Amino acid sequence: MTGNVPFVAPLPKGFFRRDAVTVARDLVGAAIYVRGVSGRIVETEAYRQDDAASHSFRGPTRRNAAMFGPAGCAYVYRSYGLHLCLNVVCAAGEAVLLRALEPLTGQDIMTQRRSQMPLRQLCAGPGRLSQALGITPGDNFRPFDRTDFFLSGADHTPDIVQGPRIGISRATELDWRFGQAESPYLSRPF
Template sequence: MPPFDPQISALELAPALIGARLIVRGVGGLITETEAYAADDPASHSFRGPTPRNQAMFGPAGHAYVYRCYGIHLCLNVVARPGEAVLIRALTPLIGVETMQERRGRARLCAGPGCLAQALDVRIEDDGRPFDGGDLLLELPNEAQPLLVGPRIGISRATDLRWRFGLAGSRDLSRPFPPQRP
């Protein structure tokens, strides 16, 4: 499955991004947590169709969708098929850690989408940009990673969907996952 095929759903892409290398302007690490958002998902920004704010979600797969959350924090997403995106919730910092610490001033640099965006210097101008190695680079892992699966967090609709994915054994998660069921 090509990573940015316009037919791949966010639900397929979200677990595939666990263990991927994400670099933003020379700093980054390995993605440890994601959440999928689909076009027919009432928790998704695309649920009511295209708007000026969510236009990137309807653009090419493999591009960024960046939005401001609560009027304060930026959040970074990877666009899948039209109207679908994967929120990057957390990563293990590996490249440019000192720079990230200067930006955040905290030990948990990238545990949560707002913290991650601040540490990586994600900008609203990144909305719609490709993950092609310019300012934004995304490299998928060579093999599937061991996953944790659970409900999405920080939303009020479709809270029962188990569309949150995490790297099993990672300490770099935004919040713990519920006990795993077989």
């Protein structure tokens, strides 16, 4: 296994203010730092306003307000009444769902938060990822612009695979799920 050393490469200005599909692809291989723990992003999904599977499809509401806020901020929502899911806001009404990480630092903390789950499953899924990172509803709207809440560019360009998004019932024909090829930390194989 390689790449267990954290890296920091600030993303270019305007990186997030783009099409969510482009950002979703470009975030594979990037790293996320949240309050002392970090991971490499190995799986993402894009959601756009012209996309029947997106929370933003029918325009701004109270829940999806962050999706219409500044690019580069978090959109956090509760799923199935239990889990939290973490997105990064892109262009207006668009966001990238972070679906899986390869744990980098703070593995002990993440393991504790995740009830001693094995490394491979620590961040393999949007709810698991949010729990491992300690994301709360209070992180909704939070900009990724601090050392303890940050998104870094990739330290190398991984091979990318893509396919249909998971767990949706509309717009299933769109291949807007992106992953790092052959990563053992994916929520599901492609």
